[in-house]
Amino acid sequence: MDIVIERLTKKYGVQRAVDDISFRVKTGEVLGFLGPNGAGKTTTMKAITSYLVPDAGEIHVGEFSVFQNPEAVKKVIGYLPEHNPLYPEMAVIDYLRFVAELHGIDKSRIRERILEMVTVCGLEGEKHKKINELSKGYRQRVGLAQAMIHDPEVLILDEPTSGLDPNQIVEIRELIKKIGREKTVILSSHILAEVEATCDRILIISKGKIVADGTSDDLRKHAQGKEILHLTIEDADKNEVIPALQALDTVDLADLTKGTENRYEVQSRPELSSRKAVYKLCVEKGWVLTEMTPIVTKLEDIFHELTMN
Amino acid sequence: MRQVWIICKRELNSFFDSLMAYVMLIAFLGFTGLFTWLYVADIFLRNEASLQVFFGISYWTLFFFIPALTMGQLAEENRSGTIELLLTKPVRDRQVIVGKFLSTLILIAIALACTIPYYITVANLGPIDHGAVISGYLGLLLMSATYVAIGIFASSISNNQIVGFLLAIFIGIFFHWVFGMLAMGISGIFGELFNFLSTQAHFDSISRGVIDTKDLIYFFSMITVSLVATEGILSKKHSS
Structure with a gap:
């Protein structure tokens, strides 16, 4: 009914x-x-x-x-x-x-x-x-x-x-x-x-x-919009890594995570994923990629954002 | 009607489960028994085979007991929120109210039925006017029904049982006593009016054995007005 x-x-x-x-x-x-x-x-x-x-x-x-x-x-x-x-x-x-x-x-x-x-x-x-x-x-x-x-x-x-x-x-x-x-x-x-x-x-x-x-997925997509990745790249010079990441087609913004020497935060362009490109880049340059974590927007964040305004 | 009976049955069970019914029965029988048989103006002192003493005592005893029975009926439901549970089942407000009204009235009727041995005893002691006894019981029942209706109305007003009790006594005392007093002091149209509003006048005439339509109209209209007012309060509570 x-x-x-x-x-x-x-x-x-x-x-x-x-x-x-x-x-x-x-x-x-x-x-x-x-x-x-x-x-x-x-x-x-x-x-x-x-x-x-x-x-x-x-x-x-x-x-x-x-x-x-x-x-x-x-x-x-x-x-x-x-x-x-x-x-x-x-x-x-x-x-x-x-x-x-x-x-x-x-x-x-x-x-x-x-x-x-x-x-x-x-x-x-x-x-x-x-x-x-x-x-x-x-x-x-x-x-x-x-x-x-x-x-x-x-x-x-x-x-x-x-x-x-x-x-x-x-x-x-x-x-x-x-x-x-x-x-x-x-x-x-x-x-x-x-x-x-x-x-x-x-x-x-x-x-x-x-x-x-x-649905909860709909809400996530709506709130998230852009993919965010956390990377840890070892055996590489950060001054080389950042411009290289930034140069990828799918990447909107790449930067060092504050307070660390080899962790980076990469934000993709809307609706695009940079995961493959990042991996390929690391292989090409011989960098050791030890972490790649997509950040999932939690329902809590969506809830907070929507109900606090 | 089926819904009314289901509600009524639950209320009756709750009276007996909570011991309220037993306390009421024992207190009522003890009180009326003491004053009818043993104390001050008892039957033996009067030396006549009638139950007038008993009816007079019951008239006041029930006046105080009924609010104690009705005080929680809607106040407690309002306070604990069970009224919401009840009214979201396929039941009308009116059926809930009538069910509660009937349950209390049935309890009073049980209490009165327990005094039938008084009648049998007196009937064995001397010649008794059977018609007067029957109409006396009828008068008590009608009066009780009126105060039960007023009590339920008082109980619907607040979430607090004590308020329900005091309000029922306060409203009741006007009909029970004050209007009768005023009627005696005032003559003319107002005297007539107060006399008509007084429960005492109608109860007395019925318990003497005269069942007049005027008295019946009085009791039934008091019950209807109180129950309709309760329905109004209840529906206002959950619609605003």
């Missing part, structure tokens, strides 16, 4: 939490929502679940409008809210039953669905415990289990892996990926590695506006 968001705006007082955002998520896609705190991630997610009524804009989940037909939308959405609120005095299994009943799952299938969720989310040992006896990681699993119990077409997860230990994080990511193959998933996070590992597409939002949209 596709999600289409058109010109969504939500104001809190004079501050625009979400400012005229439009995007589309297709079935079989996992969309990662990335942004600094207060960027509008949670607000957008709440609007999709029909919990929050925006000031302007339209949201469609499949064929249903969130504002005209919220009941139909709620049925197909599984939602894990921020901070994962749960009823502390309920036992895990009772809680899952309650949610399953609210979703109108057939009586004969409720047991089977609960057991499946308990298995999938690794809650076998805790299913009869009360929620307030669980650790944060297990509560998070309960939150995920309740979001997925009715096998929803659309999953909205606000920081799904917060509070989980590294092993659990890997498990949950795998689970999300698996679900994402057939369903539509939107998840928010401020852990960049997580978004990179789980999502097909990344949306970076800052101060209520979309500042980047694409």
Whole structure:
């Protein structure tokens, strides 16, 4: 089920939490929502679940409008809210039953669905415990289990892996990926590695506006633009090396790395790579090339660049 | 209706799981039992086979107990954020409110049902007016439903249970007592108005055995107004 968001705006007082955002998520896609705190991630997610009524804009989940037909939308959405609120005095299994009943799952299938969720989310040992006896990681699993119990077409997860230990994080990511193959998933996070590992597409939002949209490779290319290489060339005179590197066709700028005697930084012209040319040059001149490292722009840098302006 | 029942069932379970229900039942039975049978103006002193003493005590006991039951119903959901969880499931605001209202009312009904032995005992002691007893219970139920609705409204306003409790008492006391007092002191149209707004006047007339449509209209409109106002507050909370 596709999600289409058109010109969504939500104001809190004079501050625009979400400012005229439009995007589309297709079935079989996992969309990662990335942004600094207060960027509008949670607000957008709440609007999709029909919990929050925006000031302007339209949201469609499949064929249903969130504002005209919220009941139909709620049925197909599984939602894990921020901070994962749960009823502390309920036992895990009772809680899952309650949610399953609210979703109108057939009586004969409720047991089977609960057991499946308990298995999938690794809650076998805790299913009869009360929620307030669980650790944060297990509560998070309960939150995920309740979001997925009715096998929803659309999953909205606000920081799904917060509070989980590294092993659990890997498990949950795998689970999300698996679900994402057939369903539509939107998840928010401020852990960049997580978004990179789980999502097909990344949306970076800052101060209520979309500042980047694409796969992690797209974003890298966009931010990086030019290839940068770090070289270490031994048995050569630096006064000879620099002009020779600079003379290569593909090289835009070559210079000695500050504070070193034989390390160089080479920036290529846009869209070109100098790796082969550098190697050939060294062979030709008899220089010993002991290091050639392409510098990968980290998602962190892109994020920083996009959200700090 | 199914959704209402699911919500109601959860609330009832939560009353019993948290011991709230037991505390309420024991305190209610202890309190009404003490004053009905043993203390000051008890049944034996009056020397007549009626449950008027019990109804009079319950009238005040329930007034204070009901806000204690309703105070957390929406305030706690607002505070912990579970209201968001609930309202993003296929449930309408109204179904949540009615479910909570019914759950508390059912608990009160259970408490009242536990006092049926009082009735049986008194009936064995002397000739009792069965009609008056039935209408007395009906009066208590209607009055309770009114205060449960007011309590839920009070609980929806803030995230704090104590505020919910105090506000319910504050709103309730006007209907429970203040309007009745004013009605006695003022004559003319305002006197009539205050008399109509007073729960006491309607409760008294029902518990005497006179079931008048005017009284029923009063109770049902109080419940409706409170629950509709709660719905307004709830939808305003998540739409702004």
